[in-house]
Amino acid sequence: MKPLLGISGLRVRYRSGVSEVEALRGIDLSLGAGERVAVIGESGSGKSSLALAVAGLLPREATGEGIIRWPGLAEPPRNGKDVGFVFQDPGGTLDPVMSVGAQVAEVAEVNLGLSRRRAVALAVELFERVRLPGALLKSYPHQLSGGQRQRVGIAAAIAAGPALLIADEPTSALDTIVQAEIVRLIDRLVRETGMALLIVSHDIALAATVADRIVVLKDGAVVEAGETAEIVARPKADYTRALLAACLTLDGSAGVLEGRA
Numbered sequence: 001m002k003p004l005l006g007i008s009g010l011r012v013r014y015r016s017g018v019s020e021v022e023a024l025r026g027i028d029l030s031l032g033a034g035e036r037v038a039v040i041g042e043s044g045s046g047k048s049s050l051a052l053a054v055a056g057l058l059p060r061e062a063t064g065e066g067i068i069r070w071p072g073l074a075e076p077p078r079n080g081k082d083v084g085f086v087f088q089d090p091g092g093t094l095d096p097v098m099s100v101g102a103q104v105a106e107v108a109e110v111n112l113g114l115s116r117r118r119a120v121a122l123a124v125e126l127f128e129r130v131r132l133p134g135a136l137l138k139s140y141p142h143q144l145s146g147g148q149r150q151r152v153g154i155a156a157a158i159a160a161g162p163a164l165l166i167a168d169e170p171t172s173a174l175d176t177i178v179q180a181e182i183v184r185l186i187d188r189l190v191r192e193t194g195m196a197l198l199i200v201s202h203d204i205a206l207a208a209t210v211a212d213r214i215v216v217l218k219d220g221a222v223v224e225a226g227e228t229a230e231i232v233a234r235p236k237a238d239y240t241r242a243l244l245a246a247c248l249t250l251d252g253s254a255g256v257l258e259g260r261a
């Protein structure tokens with residue numbers, strides 16, 4: 001597989017006043033073009049820091065060290081264009097006073113240099129691709145359900161045809177049935193377009209349904225990484241076993257790989 005992205009020795013620290021948190025302690029990771037990788041780990045393990053660092057979206061209080069290379073791209077990645085980012089809470093990134101259709105069109109206009117008219121036409125097409133009724137193009141974020149807002153977020157993230165889609169806990173703010181729909185949507189879009197996926201989750205079962213490979217993070221370091229089926233069937237680290245056990249107990253079955261077909 002052609003490499004898209006290579007990360008080596010990535011460290012991220014946050015400074016607030018006199019205290020300092022080391023969120024990532026030397027991460028090595030590569031991602032092939034079209035490959036789907038899930039980063040899992042409990043809250044505070046550094047998943048979002050990794051996702052934000054890859055997207056170049058770390059906040060100002062963060063300092064990063066290490067190397068992120070993009071051998072799969074001709075030029076350094078442009079956010080929104082080469083890398084699409086889906087956030088946990090789509091409400092937080094949408095403008096409350098602009099129609100959702102106009103917001104998706106604006107992303108296309110800015111990143112692809114399209115005329116307003118063509119950007120609007122693309123927004124109509126994107127709404128179809130994320131299975132949102134066209135009638136909702138003129139709606140405002142507060143008029144949509146959480147699942148619909150997340151579909152808008154996904155439409156905006158893929159508007160410019162990125163080589164990599166990063167989704168940071170894209171379903172955590174949604175109820176269970178909607179969660180499954182959003183995961184299926186992301187899975188379908190990634191397969192249709194051939195873009196690579198970096199999906200962040202604390203839920204190993206969810207990760208297993210979409211990822212070729214799983215990377216397990218704990219305290220800012222990789223404790224285990226490998227093929228999804230291998231990690232699920234034969235986890236090496238106690239920490240991975242604990243994450244697996246937690247989700248096995250929750251749904252009461254061993255069907256962690258259900259829905260993978």
Ligand code: ADP
Nearest residue numbers: 014021023042043044045046047048049050059
């Ligand atoms: P996760 O996404 O796995 O929950 P994060 O990457 O958000 O983990 O956080 C990793 C560590 O960095 C945590 O200890 C968290 O409290 C800290 N952290 C994250 N963002 C900030 C920030 N903006 N300022 C200070 N500390 C932060």
Ligand code: MG
Nearest residue numbers: 047048049169
């Ligand atoms: Mg997070």
